[in-house]
Amino acid sequence: MPENTRFAIIGPGVMGEAIIAGLLRKELTSPAGVTAAGPRSVRGEELKQRYHIHFAENAEAAHKADVVILSVKPQRLAAVMKDLKGIVPEGALVISIIAGAKLAALQAGLAHRAVIRAMPNTPAQIGEGIAVWTAAPEVTAGQRELGGSILRALGEEVYVEDENYLDMATALSGTGPAYVFLFMEAMIDAGVHLGFPRRIAEQLVTQTLRGSVDYYSGRKQHAASLRNEVTSPGGTSAEALYYLEKAGFRTAISRAVWAAYERSQALGAGKEAQKPD
Numbered sequence: 001m002p003e004n005t006r007f008a009i010i011g012p013g014v015m016g017e018a019i020i021a022g023l024l025r026k027e028l029t030s031p032a033g034v035t036a037a038g039p040r041s042v043r044g045e046e047l048k049q050r051y052h053i054h055f056a057e058n059a060e061a062a063h064k065a066d067v068v069i070l071s072v073k074p075q076r077l078a079a080v081m082k083d084l085k086g087i088v089p090e091g092a093l094v095i096s097i098i099a100g101a102k103l104a105a106l107q108a109g110l111a112h113r114a115v116i117r118a119m120p121n122t123p124a125q126i127g128e129g130i131a132v133w134t135a136a137p138e139v140t141a142g143q144r145e146l147g148g149s150i151l152r153a154l155g156e157e158v159y160v161e162d163e164n165y166l167d168m169a170t171a172l173s174g175t176g177p178a179y180v181f182l183f184m185e186a187m188i189d190a191g192v193h194l195g196f197p198r199r200i201a202e203q204l205v206t207q208t209l210r211g212s213v214d215y216y217s218g219r220k221q222h223a224a225s226l227r228n229e230v231t232s233p234g235g236t237s238a239e240a241l242y243y244l245e246k247a248g249f250r251t252a253i254s255r256a257v258w259a260a261y262e263r264s265q266a267l268g269a270g271k272e273a274q275k276p277d
Contacts, residue, residue, distance in 0.1 A: 005029050005146075008065035010058055010080060011072035012036040012047055015097060018125040019069055020051055022153035025127065037061035058083040065089065067150065070096040070106075074267045077101055081109030088112045093143045095150065099170050100267030103136045103163055113138035116147045119169045122177050124154035131157045132169035167268070171260035179256065184209065 007029055009016045016036065023029050031052040036044065037060070044055030054061075062068045062084050072080050077098055088094060088110055095116045096106050106115045118133035131151040135144055144159075151157040160166075184205055191201030216226060231237040244250075 005033060006064060006066045007034045008061035008068045009034065009036045010038075010061065010068060010070050010084070011076070012038045012043055012055075013071065013073075014122065015120065015124065016069070016071040017047065018120075018122070018129070018154060019071065019097075019150075020047065020053065022124060022127060023150070024051060026153040028149065028153055035061040035065070059087045062092075063087050063089065066092055067146070068092055068094045069150075070094065070098055070101075072098060074098055074100055078109070081106070084110055086111045093139070093146060095147055097131075099174065100167065100264045100269075102268050103134070105268070107136060107138075114143055115139070116143075117163065117166055118147070118151055118157075119166055119174045120151065120154050121174050127153070127155055129155035130173055131155070132160060132165060132173065133157060134160050134163050134166060167261055167264040170264040171257045175257075175260045179253065180209070 005028065007023060009020055012020070016038075020034055020036065023034065024031060032054075034051070035054040035056050036047050037056055037058045038044065041055075047053060048055055058080060065088070068084070068088055070077070070080065090112075091114075092112070093114050093116065094106065094110060094112055095118055097118050097120055099119070101117065103115055103117050106117070107113055113136060116133055116135045116139060118131050120131035121129045123129040124131070131154060133147065133151060135147065139147070148157055148159065158169075187205045187208075188198065188201045191204060192198050196204070216223065219226060227241075231241060
């Protein structure tokens with residue numbers, strides 16, 4: 001990637017900042033090569049002080065960029081595309097990380113054909129994320145390599161030919177950190193309920209999760225096999241797992257992922273959120 005590649009980050013929220021940090025951490029560009037754009041000038045000042053980048057209006061940020069990254073909320077996409085339609089330079093690459101936004105809709109809304117759709121997740125902020133992505137047919141081989149390099153600055157990346165996998169990835173890995181944090185919160189609270197000081201409960205839970213993931217990665221066995229290793233007949237693990245299954249833990253996770261998948265599809269169709277029953 002040329003050192004003078006110019007980036008426009010449209011939507012400098014949590015993921016937008018993660019992308020800025022990743023680009024600079026991996027030296028894919030310099031602070032002078034990054035312009036963020038958003039509606040809040042206060043946020044712009046924060047990013048300018050933290051990363052020494054530029055901050056501008058949407059159109060100003062995009063019209064000279066080599067790469068335009070869209071990281072706004074789905075509900076703001078229509079307004080942003082109105083700002084940028086016909087503005088993105090002909091040879092530029094657009095990367096969207098907006099949940100539910102289809103390639104065809106992005107191409108039409110921007111009047112631009114070279115579009116990549118990706119779904120990263122929040123561990124990208126420390127370079128430990130994973131992104132699933134696909135590209136429109138008009139994206140060149142060089143632009144694909146460029147897109148892959150950008151996403152690798154955030155962690156791992158998985159390219160897929162079928163765009164339908166993006167809604168699935170949104171539900172599984174994109175939303176996945178929220179499930180993990182809720183599980184951690186529940187375990188920490190359970191430890192406090194048992195009588196541990198919260199700081200000790202947090203340490204025990206954090207290292208248990210970290211060690212379990214590393215152990216799983218090293219052993220390369222089915223998760224069920226590793227679970228069986230620590231489940232002695234009539235033991236504490238067997239008792240705990242019995243209650244988790246009885247409470248519908250596995251089914252709740254599956255239904256939650258499916259609900260997130262359906263919501264991603266609904267966002268792509270422009271539907272409003274439904275109130276829970």
